[in-house]
Amino acid sequence: MELVTIADIEAAAKRVEGVAVRTPLLFQTWDPRGSLWLKPENLQPIGAFKLRGAFNAVASLDDAARARGVVTYSSGNHAQAVAYAARHFGVPAVIVVPDIAPRVKVEATRAYGAEVVQVPIDEHEAKAHELAAARGLTLVPPFDHPAIIAGQGTAGLEIAEDLPDVEVVLVPVSGGGLASGVGAAIRARCPRARVIGVEPELAADATEGLRLGHRVDWPTADRARTIADGLRAQPSDLTFAHLREVVDAMVTVTEDEIRDAIRVLALRARLVAEPSGAVTTAAYLSRAAELPPGRTVALVSGGNVDPALLGSLLA
């Protein structure tokens, strides 16, 4: 299987420049180990790294295909990212969302000008394919595509530029697009650094799969137990092949460790993180014994948190 290259990621970096924020690395002075930098991808325009991949995918289309429009299936940050990218180019976007999606996320997607189609959750991927065929739209999948992986990898390129002697990079793993891209960039630019994937214990299918050497399926209901709603997907063949190549180890974190990390990020780093965005900080804080020592970057992947959850963790 052909993997995304550093040249693909460099090309993506040119495309996303000026649209994705060049997020700074934030050294954390309160940390007694003195070796933590945060990469705050929650500060991207739609509140998550997803903009990098979605924008790269839409920007990579030829003009005729792009003009016909794009379609995706997602209830989360990828939906908003595709809607945002399509609006940037002034082309139609159709987002298929499960009918159980929170109304606030549906409204946010509509606010970017996208057409939202709601269907039962087990039909939403099929419906997107159907709409693509019927209307001539291009499907922009959440992670299973080289352009998505290359786009997400631009965050890794920036880490390598800003902290060339980084020793450990912590990155969340769900469908694996982010970890694949960031891992590929770090491998190429900082070959001595270790790339560690982080999953919630309750959705640790990639951890199990990488240990066994092949993809495993966890029941949807099991993966739905974690509050990290952005980490309930599973790698595809394409992303799994990347993870095997560019991720050195996996670490899992508990739900309580995720909650603690959200609180620490808000009060010490002054960053609002969603549960999925806090798992890397949770690993750094609670799983030090399982991590290599040294200069560590924890990628904070997103900040679209339920206000009541955040409030309850602070009060």
Added chain:
Amino acid sequence: MELVTIADIEAAAKRVEGVAVRTPLLFQTWDPRGSLWLKPENLQPIGAFKLRGAFNAVASLDDAARARGVVTYSSGNHAQAVAYAARHFGVPAVIVVPDIAPRVKVEATRAYGAEVVQVPIDEHEAKAHELAAARGLTLVPPFDHPAIIAGQGTAGLEIAEDLPDVEVVLVPVSGGGLASGVGAAIRARCPRARVIGVEPELAADATEGLRLGHRVDWPTADRARTIADGLRAQPSDLTFAHLREVVDAMVTVTEDEIRDAIRVLALRARLVAEPSGAVTTAAYLSRAAELPPGRTVALVSGGNVDPALLGSLLA
């Protein structure tokens, strides 16, 4: 009176490089007016812009003076900024804090290795001068010094670099060091932009003073009414002279407008702001009719908020 120049600010920018974070401008896509960028100074190492001025002041000392150490009076972000800067250079720092200062802030200052001296609030400035004389320490005041103003001005320089066609810059006013420095940088680099100072209605002494053309004193107890605890100071002769020169207008905001802005910053911008850091966003959101139209930067000055306050605004 001699005012800080753009050359002073450029020299300060060289000194703070690599210590202060080069904070990005964050365009806010949720804003229906589509003209808001945030400058997130809450992401500085100590959680506030204060690091810029304090570090510039300590870095500007000659080696012998710096080696003897520094002293300041503050219970807030300036205290931590001076402690952090002194630790960077490995020199002693003594921070005089009022005995009513919150323990959490005292502990944060001690954590940076500073010696903390607690005295009654009406003695803390005098005590700092006394310690400076007795121990040969250099006093690093919170705002009344050209090196502090020039250091704070580096935030303005970055705004001008990142958004050269900025039309409106919103900056909080308390002692006036930040507004003086940012205003001087914007005047020099973006002469067509308007610099607007923002105060809480309950501590609007600079607004009144600029209208009257001379400094006015508000009773401490009056200024203490606002939740924006970082905006209770008053300009000095030096900063007031700058404000008259580089601030085009003042806007005041209510306590409720500040609270709303903290909530919006957390949920839409994913930034934790303290009340003082939220006043500029409050002005943009609630006082549009009093502001010039156009591309606007709101400087979010700090993020050291009381967790219970933040929690209560989200729950």
